[in-house]
Amino acid sequence: METAQDTIQQAEAKAETSKTLFKGTGSQVLLNGLIEEGVTTIFGYPGGAIMPIYDALYDYADKLEHILVRHEQGGIHAAQGFARASGKVGVCFATSGPGATNLVTGLADAQIDSTPLVCITGQVFAHLLGTDAFQETDVINITTPVTKWNYQVTDAKEIPEVLAKAFYIAKSGRPGPVLIDITKNAQLQVEEFPEYVKCNHIRSYRPKPKVRVEYIEQAAELINSAKKPFILFGQGVILGSAEQEFKAFIEKSGIPAAWTIMGDGAIPTSHPLNVGMLGMHGNYGPNVLTNECDVLIAIGMRFDDRVTGRLDKYAKQAKVVHLDIDPAEIDKNVKAEVGIWGDCKETLPLLTNLVNENKHEDWLARFRDYNQQEIDQVITPELYPQSDEMTMGEVLRNINEICGGDAVIVTDVGQHQMVACRYAKFNNTRSNITSGGLGTMGFGLPAAIGAKYGAPDKTVIAIIGDGGFQMTPQELGTIMQFGAAVKILILNNRFLGMVRQWQQLFHDKRYSFVNITSPDFVALAKAYYIEADKVDERTNLRKALETMINHEGSYLLEVMVGRENNVFPMVPQGMSVSEIRLK
Amino acid sequence: MSTENTIEHKIGKADLDGKQEYTITVYAENRIGLLNRIAIIFSKRKINIESLNSSASEIDGIHRFNIVITESYEVVRKLARQIEKQIEVLKVYFNTNEEIIWQELALYKVSTDEIAEKVTVERLLRQYGASAVVIRKDYTVFAVTGHREETDALVKALEPYELIEFVRSARVAIIKDSAGFHEKLKEFEAFEPGEELVENEFLDKGEKIFTM
Numbered sequence: 203m204e205t206a207q208d209t210i211q212q213a214e215a216k217a218e219t220s221k222t223l224f225k226g227t228g229s230q231v232l233l234n235g236l237i238e239e240g241v242t243t244i245f246g247y248p249g250g251a252i253m254p255i256y257d258a259l260y261d262y263a264d265k266l267e268h269i270l271v272r273h274e275q276g277g278i279h280a281a282q283g284f285a286r287a288s289g290k291v292g293v294c295f296a297t298s299g300p301g302a303t304n305l306v307t308g309l310a311d312a313q314i315d316s317t318p319l320v321c322i323t324g325q326v327f328a329h330l331l332g333t334d335a336f337q338e339t340d341v342i343n344i345t346t347p348v349t350k351w352n353y354q355v356t357d358a359k360e361i362p363e364v365l366a367k368a369f370y371i372a373k374s375g376r377p378g379p380v381l382i383d384i385t386k387n388a389q390l391q392v393e394e395f396p397e398y399v400k401c402n403h404i405r406s407y408r409p410k411p412k413v414r415v416e417y418i419e420q421a422a423e424l425i426n427s428a429k430k431p432f433i434l435f436g437q438g439v440i441l442g443s444a445e446q447e448f449k450a451f452i453e454k455s456g457i458p459a460a461w462t463i464m465g466d467g468a469i470p471t472s473h474p475l476n477v478g479m480l481g482m483h484g485n486y487g488p489n490v491l492t493n494e495c496d497v498l499i500a501i502g503m504r505f506d507d508r509v510t511g512r513l514d515k516y517a518k519q520a521k522v523v524h525l526d527i528d529p530a531e532i533d534k535n536v537k538a539e540v541g542i543w544g545d546c547k548e549t550l551p552l553l554t555n556l557v558n559e560n561k562h563e564d565w566l567a568r569f570r571d572y573n574q575q576e577i578d579q580v581i582t583p584e585l586y587p588q589s590d591e592m593t594m595g596e597v598l599r600n601i602n603e604i605c606g607g608d609a610v611i612v613t614d615v616g617q618h619q620m621v622a623c624r625y626a627k628f629n630n631t632r633s634n635i636t637s638g639g640l641g642t643m644g645f646g647l648p649a650a651i652g653a654k655y656g657a658p659d660k661t662v663i664a665i666i667g668d669g670g671f672q673m674t675p676q677e678l679g680t681i682m683q684f685g686a687a688v689k690i691l692i693l694n695n696r697f698l699g700m701v702r703q704w705q706q707l708f709h710d711k712r713y714s715f716v717n718i719t720s721p722d723f724v725a726l727a728k729a730y731y732i733e734a735d736k737v738d739e740r741t742n743l744r745k746a747l748e749t750m751i752n753h754e755g756s757y758l759l760e761v762m763v764g765r766e767n768n769v770f771p772m773v774p775q776g777m778s779v780s781e782i783r784l785k
Numbered sequence: 786m787s788t789e790n791t792i793e794h795k796i797g798k799a800d801l802d803g804k805q806e807y808t809i810t811v812y813a814e815n816r817i818g819l820l821n822r823i824a825i826i827f828s829k830r831k832i833n834i835e836s837l838n839s840s841a842s843e844i845d846g847i848h849r850f851n852i853v854i855t856e857s858y859e860v861v862r863k864l865a866r867q868i869e870k871q872i873e874v875l876k877v878y879f880n881t882n883e884e885i886i887w888q889e890l891a892l893y894k895v896s897t898d899e900i901a902e903k904v905t906v907e908r909l910l911r912q913y914g915a916s917a918v919v920i921r922k923d924y925t926v927f928a929v930t931g932h933r934e935e936t937d938a939l940v941k942a943l944e945p946y947e948l949i950e951f952v953r954s955a956r957v958a959i960i961k962d963s964a965g966f967h968e969k970l971k972e973f974e975a976f977e978p979g980e981e982l983v984e985n986e987f988l989d990k991g992e993k994i995f996t997m
Contacts, residue, residue: 342818343821352818396927404968406813406814528870529866529869530869530870531868
């Protein structure tokens with residue numbers, strides 16, 4: 203029979219062995235931790251202050267795939283694309299100083315679009331901190347406003363715990379980017395490390411609350427009494443993996459649902475209750491009827507100004523129900539009658555249980571009426587243009603016909619982005635990857651590379667304007683070296699089109715520095731050994747798109763579209779959503 | 786002397802924009818860089834922090850910030866949420882002046898000759914509740930604890946007598962209705978969130994203490 207003393211001794215012995223499972227450097231324990239967290243792919247760029255980590259990485263080639271990008275901004279956008287396509291945490295490495303500052307745009311983008319990232323930056327030796335050492339920047343303070351959390355490690359013993367916290371913080375609650383800055387001495391420091399323990403609780407951090415049923419009941423009561431209820435959904439549905447729960451909710455309640463560009467794809471485009479896109483270049487019905495609905499149900503969206511237009515004329519007649527995992531979003535821009543703080547994966551089924559089955563036929567017909575007007579005045583001319591000039595919309599129509607809605611579409615920022623979001627068909631969630639909140643030109647190409655690693659079985663199409671492409675073209679080198687089979691579609695209108703559109707509409711056509719010239723994109727791609735083609739006539743468009751999509755590896759196709767086409771409808775800045783223009 | 790006896794609490798009056806003085810109380814982990822994370826929430830919105838105090842709290846290892854700003858209720862509420870959203874922040878409260886007891890400490894350095902000649906030290910001590918911290922041949926340092934108006938009044942009083950140096954501390958404030966943080970911390974340390982933690986103003990409107 204075991205005595206208590208024996209048990210204690212056994213426990214101590216076990217503790218002793220598990221405490222010293224691994225002896226090695228801070229760099230090694232970092233990489234072990236990444237593997238423990240399920241990381242397979244890292245986007246990065248080496249440099250002086252992160253060399254010990256790269257030295258360790260040399261021995262991890264079989265477990266960790268490292269994609270050498272051509273610029274740290276490309277690295278972090280690729281990590282974002284990876285995270286958005288896969289639902290996993292994106293990881294990127296950069297060195298100190300310029301390497302780290304090059305991450306800032308991507309961090310800001312990931313912060314505003316709630317993308318889970320863990321970024322590791324090298325830092326100068328701890329004893330050099332504050333001495334303006336070579337490639338020293340105050341990365342922690344520079345990145346504080348654009349990270350969900352950041353931390354500087356100066357002692358290797360901290361690494362496992364900090365890494366575990368980083369992954370937990372990045373992916374839980376409202377996801378976001380986390381940055382860990384590791385001084386070179388900590389990367390080199392040899393220690394005995396205990397077993398890696400994943401983090402699942404931080405006392406000062408409550409990623410999601412216990413749902414209070416009272417709110418659900420209040421919301422259900424409002425929804426059940428509504429004559430013209432309207433649902434707005436955002437990326438929260440996707441981030442919460444609540445697509446099925448969301449579908450069940452709208453199908454039982456019969457409420458029309460419109461999406462923000464970040465929520466696009468959470469339910470299939472073809473779903474009968476999917477009434478389209480919200481906001482500045484969104485659909486006619488959803489914008490106009492926002493100011494007519496009686497109950498507005500916002501799910502995992504944050505009432506961005508591009509969605510609301512003029513706020514004091516936004517949905518004033520409606521009682522608002524707002525479901526969000528981030529309590530700071532509730533009542534931030536639009537006052538909620540009922541705020542439901544929680545994870546929509548949990549709150550939606552509770553709400554579905556309490557809402558009545560309904561059809562709202564007459565109300566849905568209103569959306570269809572507006573849609574018909576939009577089809578006649580905007581959509582048909584865009585998708586089936588009568589003029590010789592090609593439109594961005596007809597390119598998207600062809601992609602829809604070829605891919606059937608199963609491709610992952612990654613866009614850059616500008617007119618093509620709005621057209622792609624408006625017209626691309628999606629059957630699956632996590633298929634629309636775009637820089638929504640920050641509007642980062644240059645996002646498209648590197649994010650598409652990351653998306654291909656995140657969704658290797660999908661066709662990934664990067665749709666990019668001639669302006670945006672010229673912000674991060676260096677990532678063609680990454681494709682060349684590592685072979686990500688990304689289809690790059692440049693919609694070239696020889697203008698910075700969105701700014702030009704505003705200058706035309708609001709600045710008396712004073713085209714100030716929007717006339718941008720481009721290199722020979724086909725030759726550029728070929729210089730990187732990437733197959734490429736250019737289309738400037740409609741007759742060649744379909745075949746060229748098919749060739750691109752069916753091509754085995756990466757491919758670049760440049761399509762020359764009309765120079766001065768505009769994206770409509772449009773809610774001009776400072777106007778109400780009901781003042782949306784069709785032309 | 787208790788504060789309650791000596792200081793008449795002024796009812797916070799909102800001005801035309803609905804702005805008034807609010808004291809934000811932040812319970813947070815004691816971590817390098819957190820002060821910056823909190824401060825930029827104000828500077829991002831171009832809001833001036835009138836007073837900021839960082840100190841220990843009733844609980845070992847937990848820090849307490851007192852931040853004073855003049856803003857409308859709506860703005861302060863949003864700021865409080867943004868602060869509470871920071872990973873290392875446990876809880877944020879915000880209160881108007883009538884909901885708190887607060888003090889500031891001021892020090893005054895005055896030429897001893899001037900004071901001795903022109904005004905009696907005793908009168909100053911009595912009138913302003915000041916105490917002499919140091920009396921040297923060349924200068925005397927007085928300390929006054931109280932509200933802004935009181936410490937300001939002594940500045941005025943000393944102006945004719947060559948005020949050599951003046952400094953005032955940040956506000957420290959105790960929330961009248963708070964039961965402290967000991968019980969709250971237990972909930973935070975618990976793995977599963979309790980009911981108490983998820984109380985928030987959507988349901989609990991009229992709560993005296995802001996929680997969410």
